[in-house]
C-alpha cells in the first residue's frame with residue numbers, strides 16, 4: 001500500500017515537472033523566434049507574411065532604434081555587436097501573436113497588441129531591461145533606444161505606410177532624446193506635410209535669396225575683442241516666417257541640396273569679408289555630404305578666389321556626424337583642406353560621438369567644446385572643461401567654448417584660459433549689417 005502511494009507521489013511530481021516544462025516551451029515559442037540577427041536589408045516582408053496570419057485588432061506597428069549604433073559599430077568588434085543584438089532579442093517584449101524583425105543598423109520592427117497605456121508600460125520596461133547591458137564591458141556605455149509607435153487605424157493599410165508613420169514617430173522620439181517613446185499623431189502628419197512643402201520650395205528659396213546668413217561673434221575673453229564669428233543660416237520663408245536650421249538642414253542633407261547651401265553660405269561670407277575688408281576669421285559649418293564631395297576643396301578655392309579671400313580667413317567646422325564616418329576618409333579630407341590653408345574646427349566636442357580617440361588621428365586647429373557642458377554645469381563638468389582647455393594649449397590647438405550665457409561662465413572660462421567665447425551672453429547670431437555694427441562698436 002505504502003509503495004503504491006509512493007509511486008503515485010513520484011508520478012504526480014513527474015507530471016507536474018512535465019507540465020512546467022511544457023508551459024516553459026509554450027512561453028518560449030511565443031517569443032520572436034523568427035528574429036534573425038543578420039546584416040540583411042529590410043525584413044519587412046517577413047513581418048508582412050506573419051501579420052497576414054492574424055486579425056489586426058488593436059495592434060501597433062513599432063520601430064525602435066539603438067542610439068549611436070554607428071559609434072558602437074565602430075568602437076566594438078562585430079562579435080560584440082552581434083552579442084548586443086542577441087541580448088536585445090532576449091528582452092524583446094513580444095507575446096503570442098506579436099512579432100519582431102531586425103531590419104539593419106540597430107533598427108527593429110515590431111507588431112504588438114494592446115491599448116496605448118499598457119503598450120507604453122511594456123515598452124518602458126523593455127527600455128529599462130536593456131539599459132545596463134554589460135555595463136562594464138561597454139566601459140559604462142548605457143544602451144539606449146528610442147521608439148516610434150503607430151497605432152494601426154485601418155487593418156488593411158499598406159504595411160509600408162504603417163512603417164512610414166512609425167518612422168515619423170521615431171524621428172520625433174529621436175529629437176526628444178534617449179529612451180523616448182513617441183506615438184504617431186495627426187500633428188506629426190502636419191509636420192510631415194510641412195517638411196514636404198519646405199523640400200519643394202528649397203531650390204526656389206536658394207535662387208531668390210530667401211536664405212540669410214547670420215553671424216554670431218566670438219570674443220577673446222582676455223582682450224574682450226571680437227576675434228572671429230560663426231556663420232549660421234536662417235531661412236526667411238515667405239509662408240512660414242524665419243526658420244531655424246534645425247527645421248530644414250536635415251531635409252537638405254537628405255535630398256542633397258545641402259552642398260549648394262554650404263557653398264552659398266561660403267560665397268556670402270567671402271563677399272562680406274571682401275566688401276568690408278574684415279580682418280577677423282569667419283567659421284562656416286560644413287555638412288558631411290559637402291565635405292565628401294569629390295571637388296569640394298576645388299569649389300571652395302574657386303569661390304574664395306572670386307573674392308580674393310585667403311583660406312586662413314575661413315574656418316571650417318566639421319559637425320558631429322562627420323566624425324562618425326570612417327576616420328581614414330575624414331583624415332584624408334582634413335589633410336587636403338589643411339594643405340590648402342584652411343583652418344579646421346571640430347564642432348560640438350563632447351556631445352557624445354567625437355571621442356578623444358578619434359582626435360588623435362586627425363589634423364585640426366580648433367576644438368569647440370559643446371554647449372551641453374555649460375547647460376548641465378556641475379563641478380565635474382567644469383573640471384573636464386578646464387582640463388580640455390589645458391590639453392588644447394598643450395597641443396597648440398585653439399579652444400572655443402560655445403553656449404556661454406552667464407557672467408560666471410565667462411569668469412570661469414577666462415581663468416581656465418579658453419581662447420574664444422561664443423554665446424548669448426555676448427550676442428545671438430545677427431544679420432551681416434548688424435554684425436558689422438557690433439564689430440565696430442566692440443573693437444573700436
Ligand code: C2E
Pocket residue numbers: 216231232233244245246249258261262265285286287317319347348371402403404405422423424425429
Ligand atoms: P552649431 O554649429 O552647433 O551652432 C551653434 C548653435 O548654438 C546655433 O544654433 C546658435 O544659435 C546656438 N547658440 C549659440 N549660442 C548659444 C547659447 O548661448 N545658448 C544656446 N542655448 N544656444 C546657443 P542654430 O543657429 O540654430 O544652428 C543649429 C545648427 O545648424 C548649427 O549648430 C549647425 O550644425 C547647423 N547649421 C547652421 N548653419 C549651417 C550651415 O550654413 N550649413 C550647415 N551645414 N549647417 C548649419
Ligand code: CA
Pocket residue numbers: 230285317347
Ligand atoms: Ca558650428
Ligand code: CA
Pocket residue numbers: 347348368370402
Ligand atoms: Ca556647435
